[in-house]
Amino acid sequence: MTVLSREKAPGHPAVRAVRLPGGFSVRYDRRSGLTVLLLAAVALAAGVVLIGTGDFPMSPGDVVTTLLGNGSAGQEFIVQELRLPRVLVGLLVGAAIAVGGAVFQSLTRNPLGSPDVIGFGQGATVGALSVIVLFQGGATAVAGGAVVGGVVTGAGVYLLAWKRGVHGYRLVLVGIGVAAMLTAVTHYLITKADLVDATRAVLWITGSLDGRDWTQAWPLFVVCGVLIPLVLGHGRALRVMEMGDDAAYALGVRVERTRLVLMGSAVLLVAVATAAAGPIAFVALSAPQLARRLTRAPGPSPAAAAVMGAVLLLVADWIATSAFGDRELPVGVVTGVLGGCYLLWLLVTERKAGRI
Numbered sequence: 624m625t626v627l628s629r630e631k632a633p634g635h636p637a638v639r640a641v642r643l644p645g646g647f648s649v650r651y652d653r654r655s656g657l658t659v660l661l662l663a664a665v666a667l668a669a670g671v672v673l674i675g676t677g678d679f680p681m682s683p684g685d686v687v688t689t690l691l692g693n694g695s696a697g698q699e700f701i702v703q704e705l706r707l708p709r710v711l712v713g714l715l716v717g718a719a720i721a722v723g724g725a726v727f728q729s730l731t732r733n734p735l736g737s738p739d740v741i742g743f744g745q746g747a748t749v750g751a752l753s754v755i756v757l758f759q760g761g762a763t764a765v766a767g768g769a770v771v772g773g774v775v776t777g778a779g780v781y782l783l784a785w786k787r788g789v790h791g792y793r794l795v796l797v798g799i800g801v802a803a804m805l806t807a808v809t810h811y812l813i814t815k816a817d818l819v820d821a822t823r824a825v826l827w828i829t830g831s832l833d834g835r836d837w838t839q840a841w842p843l844f845v846v847c848g849v850l851i852p853l854v855l856g857h858g859r860a861l862r863v864m865e866m867g868d869d870a871a872y873a874l875g876v877r878v879e880r881t882r883l884v885l886m887g888s889a890v891l892l893v894a895v896a897t898a899a900a901g902p903i904a905f906v907a908l909s910a911p912q913l914a915r916r917l918t919r920a921p922g923p924s925p926a927a928a929a930v931m932g933a934v935l936l937l938v939a940d941w942i943a944t945s946a947f948g949d950r951e952l953p954v955g956v957v958t959g960v961l962g963g964c965y966l967l968w969l970l971v972t973e974r975k976a977g978r979i
Contacts, residue, residue, distance in 0.1 A: 655918040655927060662917075662930035666714060669937040673713075674706045676945055704836075712835040712899055713940050713954075714933045715843040717906055719896040721932020722854055722925050724907030725914070726889035729861050729923040730882060731795050734969060737908035738893045741798020744907075745805035746776020747897035748828055752809055755824050756816040765827070766839075766898035773894025776801065781886060830901035830955025832940050839899040846895045850888045854925050857885055861923055903955050905962020906932050906939075912969065935961075 674690075675681035679701055681689070689698045690707075720738065727736045738744050750772020754760040760768065780801050784794040809828065813821050854861075860881045864871045871878050893907065913935075914927035936954065939961065943952040 655920050655924055658914070658918045659924075659926050659930055662914075662927065662934055666930055666933040666937060669934060669941065670710045670714060673710050673937055673941050673944075674702055676941065677701075677706065708836045708840045709832050709834075710937065711840045712843060713832050713936050715840070715847050716832075716896040716900045716903060717910070717932035717934070717936030718851065718929040719843070719847055719892040719932075720903060720907040721910035721914075721928045721935075722851055723889040723893040723896075724932075725911035725923050725925045725928035726854060726861070726885050727907075728911050729865055730885065732865055733795055734912055735908070736795050736798075737905075738889065739902065739904055739907055740802065741795055742780055742802035742805060743773050743777055743798075743890055743893050744897055744902045744904075745802045745809065746779075747773035747894050748902050749805050749808050749812070750775070751827060751898070751901075752812045752824050755827065756812045756820050759820065762838075766842075769898035770891075770894045773890055773897060776805065777886065777890030777894075781883075826953075827901050829953040830903040830958070831953035832900055833951070833953070835900065843895060843899055846891065850892050851925075851929060854885060854888050854892075857881060858923070858925060861885060861925070862921075865923065901953075901955060903936065904959040905966065906935050906958055908969075909962055909965045910935055912965075 671683050671686050675683060675686045679697075681698065681701075685694065685698065686702065688694055689702045692699075694702065723743075724737045727738055727741065728734055730736070731741075747769040751765045751769040753772070754765045754768035758764065780794065780798050783801070784797040786793065813824055816824055860871070860876045863874050863876050864878060864881065871881075896903070910932035911923065911928040914924055914931040917931070918924050918927050920927075936958070939957040940954045943954045943957045
């Protein structure tokens with residue numbers, strides 16, 4: 624691999640162009656790449672710490688030794704069967720909803736264009752609660768209901784926002800209206816449920832990683848392994864589309880086809896993540912923005928958003944399990960509090976900048 628050029632733009636990090644086999648060349652942002660690597664290291668470290676946290680505490684060294692297959696039988700059981708699946712679900716859920724948030728914020732060209740603001744999370748919630756309240760379904764049926772609810776909501780919002788194309792602000796406004804209606808449906812379902820189902824429903828909509836095992840981890844592996852690379856492969860088109868549809872058409876991007884593929888991928892990622900852990904609030908909103916501020920990239924960075932989402936969710940889960948003594952909180956409570964503070968800060972910042 625031969626370096627062709629290296630250049631700097633004022634206010635932007637160094638950019639390198641490299642030649643790949645077959646005569647292809649690519650440009651990459653050195654700061655963005657370094658940020659992704661550092662965030663990935665933080666996510667792995669947070670995962671090791673979280674695996675070692677609990678009623679049977681383990682040092683990071685013991686956790687690593689056990690993961691490498693050299694622990695005792697008791698340590699192997701605790702790590703491999705009880706704690707590792709939960710941490711992997713947290714990593715994948717955080718990455719999935721963060722990538723979904725990055726896609727929608729980029730397509731709408733609005734930092735508030737997050738799946739949990741424009742209705743897709745609420746759609747998955749209604750689907751799951753319908754299975755719980757109306758059919759008393761088990762965990763697998765509830766997960767399927769969440770996926771169906773999220774996908775149907777995504778298709779509905781897209782069709783309602785369509786008018787010779789999908790404009791970003793129109794998508795946000797339609798999504799906010801749909802989210803409000805779905806929230807009302809959620810409240811109605813809870814009032815119609817009996818005590819046991821209502822308690823189960825409220826626990827589910829809070830969002831939690833408690834009790835997650837390999838049955839939730841493997842579907843997430845498959846979905847994230849297919850859809851996240853698909854989104855990353857459309858990264859250039861996503862950046863171009865931030866300049867507007869006309870500019871994207873002029874640069875050869877098939878705008879509506881690309882938008883449909885990216886929106887479909889984002890909706891599926893959010894729906895499957897919600898099915899696995901419940902609606903985790905505000906990670907989809909904050910992770911892409913924090914990643915963009917760290918990379919200082921002029922366009923979206925789905926890869927940085929993915930690892931940032933994983934870091935945020937694992938840190939929030941560690942706070943939920945460790946910061947309040949014997950009282951373990953659902954991770955959705957912690958992300959809701961932290962994300963609400965971030966949303967207020969974002970609104971103040973956007974207003975001072977004159978963008979809202």
